[in-house]
Amino acid sequence: MIDYLVSWLTRLGATDDIAELAARAILVVMVILLAFLANIITKRILLSLVAKAIRRTGTKWDDQLLEKRLFNRAAHLAPSIVIYLAAEVPFAGYERLISVTHSAANIYMLIVGFLVFDALLNGVLSIYRTFDVATRVPIRGFFQVSKVILAFIVGIFVLSILMGESPKFFLGGLGALTAVLMLVFKDPILGLVGGIQLTTNNMVHIGDWISLPKYGADGDVIDISLTTVKIQNFDKTIT
Secondary structure (H helix, E strand, C coil), X not given: CHHHXXXXXXXXXXXXXXXXXXXXXXXXXHHHHHHHHHHHHHHHHHHHHHHHHHHHCCCCHHHHHHHCCHHHHHCCHHHHHHHHHHCCCCCCCCHHHHHHHHHHHHHHHHHHHHHHHHHHHHHHHHHHCCCHHHHCXXXXXXXXXXXXXXXHHHHHHHHHHHHCCCHHHHHHCHHHHHHHHHHHCHHHHXXXXXXXXXXXXXXXXXXXXXXXXXXXXXXXXXEECCCCEEEXXXXXXXX
16 A cells, blocks of 8 residues: 555656655555544444433343443543554554554553443442342442552553553562552451442341441441441431
8 A cells, every 4th residue: 555655646746755655654544544434323323322222122231231331431532443454454563663653542541441441340230229139238438449459450461551561571570469459448448348248248238227426427328338338317317
């Protein structure tokens, strides 16, 4: 492709250097336009068809996934995949530029993948809350832990891409950072242990009435998360 453009521009009177630079610029613009086109097709056409199909179904779980924007977030993968696959066309012969483009696309896809997983968990949680068991066995805390773990893993992969090191390099150094991590994530860890105790011992359920004057709490439990229990007081305030 680039050789054809260079030859064509040369026949038009351009010097070899200018012809090659112009040819690469044209190909870069074409890749950007192709990514933009993929974005439009995915978001305005495919997402519209998916949304219409979901609204016609009798099930409710897919509506929750649509409401949590899972498909919208997944659509962001389309332009990044196009750029990743087409990077070698305008940058042929420049391995460094190809590597940088691939790294940027990989980082973007990792972040989008995390956002898709986050939307999936939010949708599953919304579906779970429609069942009676949700008032007796809250699982939001476990989902929050899953998000923290995945964010940590994604962060390691992003660092490995930016620094050109294997993920094992960062995982190997975690031993020395254990104490720091324990300090930073002290509240989530304590909250996770507390959440497990609340769930396994059936100590507190959503809808229970709790009175703790010391903390200004006197009302119904409305949410149990990783580190907090929300109580709606009689005056509609939240503790």
